Amino acid sequence: MTQPNPLTAEAIRAARVENPKMRDRDLADKLGISEAQLVAAHCGHGVTAIDPHMDGFMGAAASFGEVMALTRNEDCVIEKVGAYANYRYGPHASMVLNDDIDLRMFPAHWRYAYMVEKETEIGIRRSLQAFDEAGDAVHKIFLRDGADLAAWDKAKADLRLAEQAQTLTVEARQPDEPPRSAPDKLDILRKEWARMTDTHQFLRLTAKLKMNRLGAYRIAGAPFVRPLAVSAFNDMLEKVQAQGLEIMVFVGNRGCIEIHSGPIHTLKPMGPWQNVLDPGFNLHLRLDRIAEVWAVDKPTQRGPAVSVEAFNKDGGLILQVFGVGKEGRDCRPAWGELVAGLEGLTAEVEA
Known part of the structure; x- marks a missing residue:
């Protein structure tokens, strides 16, 4: 079952203006949409839709220098600072493995990706964001002070999708599987x-x-x-x-x-x-x-x-x-x- 946007892109952007300090995930929940649908509505307004294939995504991440890597589920968030060195792709499971950034990634669930430039009180905050088939965030990478902005601009040009769709139709979120014993x-x-x-x-x-x-x-x-x-x-x-x-x-x-x-x-x-x-x-x-x-x-x-x-x-x-x-x-x-x-x-x- 798919989940189309119940709101127009304009309505979503207006809701963001009205709730400037609310986290994307919380605002998306409030609006009854996925986080990817919230982000997509801002394509052309500080957001660029990019190819979600992990090779390009991780290649870009490696070019930025020291960044912050964020992964979360409904109940926990982990954030690590480091560089994206030693990336290895596999069709079923990929990894980044070094002393600071240690990831196990599953390409089948990397369905949408965006480069996000968001105005904040301390300047523009830049991030790479990947989402699954339900529009839930699977991984985010935030640039830090001193990041290579020329590399950011190059990645945005190289990975940019021809179609910058402001609306997404995502799949229904799969619930956690209850305990299954035999x-x-x-x-x-x-x-x-x-x-x-x-x-x-x-x-x-x-x-x-x-x-x-x-x-x-x-x-x-x-x-x-x-x-x-x-x-x-x-x-x-x-x-x-x-x-x-x-x-x-x-x-x-x-x-x-x-x-x-x-x-x-x-x-x-x-x-x-x-x-x-x-x-x-x-x-x-x-x-x-x-x-x-x-x-x-x-x-x-x-x-x-x-x-x-x-x-x-x-x-x-x-x-x-x-x-x-x-x-x-x-x-x-x-x-x-x-x-x-x-x-x-x-x-x-x-x-």
């Missing part, structure tokens, strides 16, 4: 889970057994998983900060997963949000949206990969946290002890 295959799940040698084998295993991630967690039991109190996720962040542990934080959506590797220095709660506000790394997490938290242990060739994972009320994965296991700075033993000490859930989770 209790009759529990023995197979546990047997093959114990044989895993890489964490990437897990989703292939659950797909083969007609389950999904959360559905498998709900039936697997010890020693593979342990349900935690909802408050345990924030407790974990506070202990990671206090102990100076290095962690890997994975935040994603259908089209992109962004990863931070390193410590947490500054935690600052604000209302329902818990925020990491560190140089080069920000995280904004809606603690009130967390409905389930799981401690998960997956075997690998390098030892157990222990994670703490948060899910929303619809079964959607909000974010995952692992201990860093790189040679010379292996925080996994201390991380494992931290996770083992987190408060468990007293009531059983319904499978």
